[in-house]
Amino acid sequence: MPSKEYTTSAVTSTDGTVIGYRQIGAGPGLLLVHGGLQASQNFTELGKLLSDEFTVYIPDRRGRGLSGPHGNYSLEAEGEDMQAIIAATGTEYIFGLSSGAIVTLFTAIHTPSLKKVALYEPPIPVKGSPTTKWYRRYEKQLKKGDLGKAMVHIMKGTGDFSLFTALPSFITGPLVNAGLKKREKDAANNVVSLRELIPTFEYDHIAVQQSEGIIEKSGGIKANVLLIGGSKSKKFLKLALRALADALPDAKLVELKGLGHIAADNSESPDVVAEVLSKFFKG
Numbered sequence: 001m002p003s004k005e006y007t008t009s010a011v012t013s014t015d016g017t018v019i020g021y022r023q024i025g026a027g028p029g030l031l032l033v034h035g036g037l038q039a040s041q042n043f044t045e046l047g048k049l050l051s052d053e054f055t056v057y058i059p060d061r062r063g064r065g066l067s068g069p070h071g072n073y074s075l076e077a078e079g080e081d082m083q084a085i086i087a088a089t090g091t092e093y094i095f096g097l098s099s100g101a102i103v104t105l106f107t108a109i110h111t112p113s114l115k116k117v118a119l120y121e122p123p124i125p126v127k128g129s130p131t132t133k134w135y136r137r138y139e140k141q142l143k144k145g146d147l148g149k150a151m152v153h154i155m156k157g158t159g160d161f162s163l164f165t166a167l168p169s170f171i172t173g174p175l176v177n178a179g180l181k182k183r184e185k186d187a188a189n190n191v192v193s194l195r196e197l198i199p200t201f202e203y204d205h206i207a208v209q210q211s212e213g214i215i216e217k218s219g220g221i222k223a224n225v226l227l228i229g230g231s232k233s234k235k236f237l238k239l240a241l242r243a244l245a246d247a248l249p250d251a252k253l254v255e256l257k258g259l260g261h262i263a264a265d266n267s268e269s270p271d272v273v274a275e276v277l278s279k280f281f282k283g
Contacts, residue, residue, distance in 0.1 A: 029055050029093065039061075054281065101120055118281070142198070227248075229256070230258075
């Protein structure tokens with residue numbers, strides 16, 4: 001019976017950055033790569049649900065939690081971080097969400113040892129993707145130190161539609177700032193606060209920008225690929241998934257009814273995502 005408690009470990013990436021990760025379960029290795037505004041803590045429920053069948057590794061991507069700083073950041077550096085974990089653990093399965101799915105796709109292209117790859121809505125720029133005006137607003141508020149409004153612009157640009165995202169930022173920004181103060185007090189060991197995560201989003205944006213052209217390069221992937229999306233997610237995410245499906249004709253495409261972009265997060269529907277992943281990686 002595998003342990004339901006997480007342990008932590010670390011590897012050293014190519015550029016010397018320490019990449020820490022949580023580990024749980026027993027069985028074939030499965031690497032879970034979180035998205036923006038997240039850290040390994042956001043996948044702990046998903047990891048537990050998969051831990052009866054797999055040894056689950058959940059890294060803090062660089063610049064967060066157990067890992068070292070962003071350093072000379074690039075998508076390639078993040079891919080090397082994942083490769084370091086794969087080399088140390090012998091992992092052959094990998095799943096990524098959002099910008100983490102972009103990192104996962106890059107890793108799969110450059111890591112022939114991977115056998116199965118699952119991607120949840122990588123926000124790769126394709127024809128029909130929105131402009132980045134929302135990102136410039138995020139940058140402006142980040143420079144001003146207004147993390148609440150900065151986060152609101154992230155949610156407006158990338159998140160699922162809700163009443164919250166429909167309201168103007170001068171209303172929602174103060175509410176988010178109040179929530180940030182409360183959550184800061186609740187932060188525990190190995191938990192990265194949302195206040196710390198909001199500034200890291202600029203690096204996720206770099207990963208998105210550097211992913212242009214990655215779909216054309218994905219045709220050489222030898223691993224089995226599963227593409228996952230939510231029916232409630234934004235149109236540009238569906239367009240990117242469809243473009244990937246066209247480039248990878250053997251990939252399976254699954255849409256989860258009633259779910260949105262961060263379905264794998266602890267706060268959403270990790271049980272539904274775990275069921276889909278379990279069938280894919282065991283099949």
